[in-house]
C-alpha cells in the first residue's frame with residue numbers, strides 16, 4: 001500500500017510487474033551439471049515471495065560449445081536444464097512474481113579446461129595464440145551464425161517454458177561486449193571497424209531473437225561501459241555517441257536497456273548529474 005513509486009506496478013507492453021523492484025542477475029555457480037535443482041527453485045521463489053517485481057536470473061548459457069566459462073553455471077539448453085528452469089518459472093509465478101533468464105556467452109573469457117568440453121578454447125572476435133596454443137579461437141562467419149542461432153533458440157525456449165521475457169547479456173566484457181570493444185575486436189571484416197560496425201554482431205543477434213519470439217515478447221539488453229578486464233574502459237564518450245550506439249540496438253528489437261554502471265551514483269558525462277541509465281532513457 002506504499003505510495004513510493006518503487007512499489008507501484010509497472011507495465012511495458014506485455015510485461016506487467018507488480019512492483020519496480022528488479023533483482024540484478026547474479027551468478028551463483030550452484031548448478032552441478034548445469035541443471036537448476038530444487039534448491040535453485042526455492043532460491044528464486046523466496047525472492048518473488050518477498051516482493052521482487054522482476055527477477056533476472058543468474059547468467060545462463062546458450063547452447064554453444066564455448067558459451068560457458070565457469071563451473072556449475074546453469075545451462076539454458078538441453079531437456080534436463082530447461083525442465084529445471086520450468087520449475088523455477090512456475091514457482092515464481094505462483095508467488096505473483098515475474099522472471100526472465102539472462103542469456104550468456106562468455107566468449108574469450110573461457111579458458112581451456114572449463115566444462116563441458118575441456119578442449120574447447122574461448123571463442124572471440126579475434127584470435128589469441130600463446131606459445132603455439134590457441135587460447136581464443138577467432139570466430140568465423142559460420143561461428144557467428146551458430147552463436148546467433150543459439151541465442152535465438154534459447155529465447156524461443158524461454159518463451160515456451162513461460163518466462164516473461166529474456167535478457168541478453170551484452171555487458172561486462174563477455175562475448176557480445178567483446179565485439180563492441182575496440183580492444184578485443186580487431187576484425188577487418190564487416191563485424192569490425194568503428195563502433196557501428198562492431199555493433200553488427202549484436203544487432204543481428206537481437207534481430208534473430210526478435211524473430212524467434214515474435215513482436216510482443218520483452219527483450220532486455222544489458223550493456224556497460226566497464227569491462228571486467230578494465231573497469232575504466234568506455235565504448236562512448238558523449239551523449240550523442242551513446243544515442244548513436246543504442247538507437248540501432250533499439251531498432252533491432254530491444255524493449256528495455258539494462259545499464260550496468262558498477263557505481264550508479266556517478267555521473268556518466270561531464271556537465272550533468274545523469275548516470276548511464278539517465279542518459280539512456
Ligand SMILES: Cc1cc2nc3c(=O)[nH]c(=O)nc-3n(C[C@H](O)[C@H](O)[C@H](O)COP(=O)(O)O)c2cc1C
Nearest residue numbers: 024025026027058059169222259260261262263264
Ligand atoms: C555475486 C555476483 C554475481 C554476479 N553475476 C552477474 C551475472 O551473472 N550477470 C550480470 O550481468 N551481472 C552479474 N553481476 C553484477 C551485478 O548484476 C551488478 O551489475 C553489480 O552488482 C553492479 O550493479 P550495476 O551493474 O547495476 O551498476 C554479479 C554481481 C555479483 C555480486
